[in-house]
Amino acid sequence: MSRNIIAQLRAQKKQFNTTENKLIDYVIRDTNLAGEATIQELSVGSGVSTATISRFAKKVGFDSFRDFSVALASAPKSATSDFFGEITDEDDTAAIGQKVFAGATNALNATINNLSPDLLDDASHYLIHAKRVGFFGIGGSSIVAFNAYHKFLRTPLDVIAHPDYDIQLMQAVKLDADDAAVVISHSGRNKDTLLIAQKLKENGVKVIAITSFADSPLSKIADLVLLSLAEEINFRSESMSSLIAQITIIDTLFTIVGSQLSKKTQNVVDTMRNIIEETRSH
Template structure:
């Protein structure tokens, strides 16, 4: 299913300012009323011009107000966030359903947000890189380790380390012949940005994986693969973002594996034999 305007606005909201934030706030606060408004009616209700509305819908990823409006109509009325509002009174089944619904919504939104050319560029860079460095601190180190674990099954030269200081040391050795995958849910983690800046200084191609495509990390990156997600009202971390980011890694691994064909299969078989031998 195509990503709704509600989902795109929520994922970008933190980075909106001025009239864009005013429009976004009105839309998110009036999800039912907004569906039936024309562009003129919406502009009048908010107190802006129709041209301002048109620019806004294009900035959040739609070609026209009609396309944007249709995405709102087709979005379920009850969907207020990817996980819904989890209350203390929710029973076990309700909580589980909301968590799984959140993960599915994050995956649907993410696959519809990333442009085909971004996948192509990222894949080609990785295939032709001398070295691929994978960077992530804190919660993002989980995704970085998953990426390392998967890409080790390819013939590509992969480097990853969980320690921040070691990651900084890695950046010193990387050049314009290399590619870095830098992961951060918020795109504003101080340590992650420090790593990204040092990579950029060395002219390393940066593939950013972040839930905020207008974040500082995205600005430093050469290509951004955005993982769309929202926070749940009782948690400080977004599990749906983690699910979406791992799906992005799985997609890159598969795209690379298919293009390398027999070379990847050879590495996979050798890896499997080595692991099986260690268990005898």
């Protein structure tokens, strides 16, 4: 019972007559209400008799109105919509928690739905074949860049990163056409970040941008853009959720690169993980 009855009714409106479309319109208008209603309530609301509704349910492929009703109730809702929205002064702790987490979940869904596997393939190809890989980001994005550096240290790739802008700029200037860079910026418009990207571009470095805006200056400079999407509820929540998406894009690249390297890489991962990451306290 995973068919989406609403999508089906929308697509097939032309195949039904006037009375049936009266019912369809009523059901589509408020699917939640329709899914909870008895056939009598639906009849009063739509102006179609219960007998016709019963027949309609059979016509669209159900054994009974009851089965049709179940399909309405289980039709996909717009995900997490009840808890998705701007945090207001009236929100208590539970509501704030739900909204922050819903924002992050929606950012993840939006981002993966937009990410092209071909772009991911190209990006991981750049990383694997580069002599050296640099990760760059300013402000909040420096945390993503440093997290990326931290993760890719576990691969055989030669990677560099630094939290300070001045040192990032010096690192960028020293990279050349044999290298690759991942430049991370939520807006894609930060002046310092753009200067770094510009230097990289001038040196022929392959530039992978991770940003939220496809038409930003950073996207125009980059050879390849991976979008980290987040709903624009307000600026504060957007950049928080976007950071979650950025980190998960890095995780994905790291996993793809790891998967495409040899079994020896797996051993390096295990060994370095044990040394650096966690040591049992016994």
